[in-house]
Amino acid sequence: MNIVVLVKQVPDTWSERKLTDADHTLDREAADAVLDEINERAVEEALRIKEAQGGEVTVVSMGPDRATDAIRKALSMGADKAVHVSDEALHGSDAVQTARVLAKAIGTVEGYDLILAGNEATDGRAGAVPAMIAELLGLPQLTQARKVSFDGSTVTVERETEEGLTTVQASLPAVVSVTEKINEPRYPSFKGIMAAKKKPVNTVTVADLGIDAGEVGLAGALTTVLEAAPKPPRTAGERVEDDGTGGTKIAEYLVGQKLI
Amino acid sequence: MTPRFDPHDPLDLDSQLSAEEIAIRDTVRAFCADRITPHIGEWFERGELPTARELAKEMGRLGLLGMHLEGYGCAGASAVHYGLACLELEACDSGIRSLVSVQGSLAMFAIWRFGSEEQKRRWLPGMAAGDTIGCFGLTEPDHGSDPGSMRTSARRDGDDWVLNGRKMWITNGSIADVAVVWARTDDGIRGFLVPAGTPGFAAPLMHRKLSLRASVTSELVLDDVRLPADAMLPEATGLGAPLRCLNEARYGIVWGSVGAGRTALETALEYAGSRRQFDRPLAAFQLTQAKLADMTLRVHNASLLALHLGRLKDAGRLRPEQVSYGKLNNVREALDVCRTARTILGANGISLEYPVIRHMTNLESVLTYEGTVEMHTLVLGQALTGIPAFRG
Ligand SMILES: Cc1cc2nc3c(=O)[nH]c(=O)nc-3n(C[C@H](O)[C@H](O)[C@H](O)COP(=O)(O)OP(=O)(O)OC[C@H]3O[C@@H](n4cnc5c(N)ncnc54)[C@H](O)[C@@H]3O)c2cc1C
Numbered sequence: 001m002n003i004v005v006l007v008k009q010v011p012d013t014w015s016e017r018k019l020t021d022a023d024h025t026l027d028r029e030a031a032d033a034v035l036d037e038i039n040e041r042a043v044e045e046a047l048r049i050k051e052a053q054g055g056e057v058t059v060v061s062m063g064p065d066r067a068t069d070a071i072r073k074a075l076s077m078g079a080d081k082a083v084h085v086s087d088e089a090l091h092g093s094d095a096v097q098t099a100r101v102l103a104k105a106i107g108t109v110e111g112y113d114l115i116l117a118g119n120e121a122t123d124g125r126a127g128a129v130p131a132m133i134a135e136l137l138g139l140p141q142l143t144q145a146r147k148v149s150f151d152g153s154t155v156t157v158e159r160e161t162e163e164g165l166t167t168v169q170a171s172l173p174a175v176v177s178v179t180e181k182i183n184e185p186r187y188p189s190f191k192g193i194m195a196a197k198k199k200p201v202n203t204v205t206v207a208d209l210g211i212d213a214g215e216v217g218l219a220g221a222l223t224t225v226l227e228a229a230p231k232p233p234r235t236a237g238e239r240v241e242d243d244g245t246g247g248t249k250i251a252e253y254l255v256g257q258k259l260i
Numbered sequence: 261m262t263p264r265f266d267p268h269d270p271l272d273l274d275s276q277l278s279a280e281e282i283a284i285r286d287t288v289r290a291f292c293a294d295r296i297t298p299h300i301g302e303w304f305e306r307g308e309l310p311t312a313r314e315l316a317k318e319m320g321r322l323g324l325l326g327m328h329l330e331g332y333g334c335a336g337a338s339a340v341h342y343g344l345a346c347l348e349l350e351a352c353d354s355g356i357r358s359l360v361s362v363q364g365s366l367a368m369f370a371i372w373r374f375g376s377e378e379q380k381r382r383w384l385p386g387m388a389a390g391d392t393i394g395c396f397g398l399t400e401p402d403h404g405s406d407p408g409s410m411r412t413s414a415r416r417d418g419d420d421w422v423l424n425g426r427k428m429w430i431t432n433g434s435i436a437d438v439a440v441v442w443a444r445t446d447d448g449i450r451g452f453l454v455p456a457g458t459p460g461f462a463a464p465l466m467h468r469k470l471s472l473r474a475s476v477t478s479e480l481v482l483d484d485v486r487l488p489a490d491a492m493l494p495e496a497t498g499l500g501a502p503l504r505c506l507n508e509a510r511y512g513i514v515w516g517s518v519g520a521g522r523t524a525l526e527t528a529l530e531y532a533g534s535r536r537q538f539d540r541p542l543a544a545f546q547l548t549q550a551k552l553a554d555m556t557l558r559v560h561n562a563s564l565l566a567l568h569l570g571r572l573k574d575a576g577r578l579r580p581e582q583v584s585y586g587k588l589n590n591v592r593e594a595l596d597v598c599r600t601a602r603t604i605l606g607a608n609g610i611s612l613e614y615p616v617i618r619h620m621t622n623l624e625s626v627l628t629y630e631g632t633v634e635m636h637t638l639v640l641g642q643a644l645t646g647i648p649a650f651r652g
Binding site for chain 2: 073142191
């Protein structure tokens with residue numbers, strides 16, 4: 001089975017994340033960049049499928065030069081090759097534009113059966129890109145997967161949402177996005193790390209993908225960030241005095257917050 | 261643009277590392293943070309390494325075991341890669357680094373360098389994978405710094421060898437599947453591969469250590485241990501062979517000790533920033549700043565030295581005297597840093613709630629094994645003066 005995995009370089013969740021004052025896009029200098037954890041799980045799932053069934057794993061990423069680190073990490077975990085879309089014109093692209101570019105980039109990969117992605121990135125958290133790509137490519141989408149299995153050309157996914165668990169099926173090729181629960185990603189092995197630099201990375205511009213630079217980037221984005229403010233500091237919280245009804249009050253609070 | 265000053269990398273040494281070197285370092289760091297650091301304080305307190313076998317397998321999957329050796333399932337990494345890995349392991353605990361050093365640089369290296377093709381094929385792949393654990397028996401109860409006077413003997417009996425003697429302070433001994441044992445024969449010191457379970461061979465655990473507690477240290481008992489002819493390492497003739505192995509492991513200590521010092525320094529820096537006395541953080545006192553500055557110099561100078569020696573080793577230019585230089589300097593500095601860090605933590609400095617006292621007591625072993633401070637001083641003394649001062 002040939003698998004495409006979408007990966008993304010994101011600011012490390014441990015470092016301070018900021019938007020630039022100039023255009024409210026991510027300040028990439030302010031934070032350490034890492035391969036998004038959820039993408040590591042997508043890569044891990046792809047590798048497990050490959051190990052069970054054979055085939056090839058291709059990593060596709062869109063992002064500035066720094067994204068090569070995320071790509072290298074995926075390659076050192078065991079992916080076979082990569083396509084990296086890197087273009088100044090992409091700066092400030094929104095979810096729809098990103099999906100269009102990625103769909104084209106995926107189109108350069110021959111004979112894929114499955115597209116795997118993380119459910120939502122830890123930075124933007126839009127969670128829409130995998131679904132948009134499926135739509136653009138005319139493929140079935142199976143999102144929020146916590147378990148993926150195959151039977152011939154059918155893929156079955158356990159889909160987990162706040163409402164509960166559903167089992168969904170589609171025929172391949174399909175787009176599957178995975179959640180945190182899907183697996184524990186492996187550490188890249190030293191052999192993998194050393195082999196990674198010899199694996200092919202095809203770096204392409206938007207023009208190479210047949211996209212007009214004017215269609216992407218901040219100027220042509222369908223969504224605009226007008227204002228950004230840092231999260232207000234934590235408030236003192238709510239205090240429940242226990243006059244015998246404390247337990248009930250806490251339970252009511254949690255229900256109100258949709259936590260239980 | 262000059263990059264900003266990073267208190268964790270004040271000399272910007274990262275700029276001297278390749279992306280691949282950083283990737284290997286980060287992988288070991290992540291592995292330690294996930295799998296070892298959460299438990300190490302407890303293991304040390306209990307004086308056990310309860311999951312040693314499991315850990316070895318995980319390390320094998322990473323490629324940590326015998327990582328700088330070529331072929332036979334080993335990763336074939338560079339000396340700098342290996343050094344960076346040792347640094348991260350020892351930033352976690354010297355005992356964990358010892359497990360890896362003994363496996364890779366002593367036991368595996370001995371077989372890889374001095375073994376027959378058949379011995380290499382039989383042992384190395386399993387050892388690289390962490391399925392098979394090895395130990396290295398040189399030191400004896402009565403012969404430490406002067407191993408050339410060892411008593412353990414191997415005598416021929418037909419085609420077989422029969423070994424008798426005792427080894428002491430052997431890391432990984434009780435969990436080892438194979439022991440590399442050095443013994444005196446009619447034609448000098450030779451190395452033997454002794455599989456665990458061979459009749460007459462036992463490896464009882466040594467107790468009551470107050471250092472390197474998260475490491476298995478054992479005695480090796482050899483009472484008429486009969487081994488076939490092919491148990492001897494054919495290429496190892498004379499004391500030079502085990503000393504060659506020790507030189508490999510020592511190189512890892514040059515790096516590893518920096519890790520122990522780094523953890524102590526970082527712990528002290530963080531503590532000094534948050535702990536307040538006399539209405540100010542400890543970090544605001546000049547006396548504390550002097551300590552922090554001094555520790556920083558020691559840790560990062562040591563790091564610079566390690567990297568330099570690593571580059572020499574990769575270029576095939578590293579001399580044993582230079583490894584002595586590195587071991588002597590870096591372990592001594594790391595120990596000094598731990599002791600200073602301990603004072604900054606006050607009473608907490610002696611608690612296993614913090615890593616400092618653990619590193620400090622561990623380094624007392626590191627200071628002694630693989631050649632004591634005195635031995636390396638004499639090695640340098642001889643290199644400087646041309647006069648050996650080891651005896652008489
Ligand atoms: C935790 C731990 C793990 C170990 N693991 C291993 C292992 O896996 N395999 C192995 O073979 N060994 C191992 N060792 C043993 C270690 O290598 C020896 O302890 C070391 O070589 C010193 O020998 P010794 O303890 O007998 O000290 P001694 O040689 O008795 O030395 C005692 C003191 O006298 C000094 N001294 C000795 N000779 C001279 C001289 N000529 N001039 C000046 N001073 C001198 C020494 O420097 C030292 O300070 C381990 C030790 C420890 C503590």
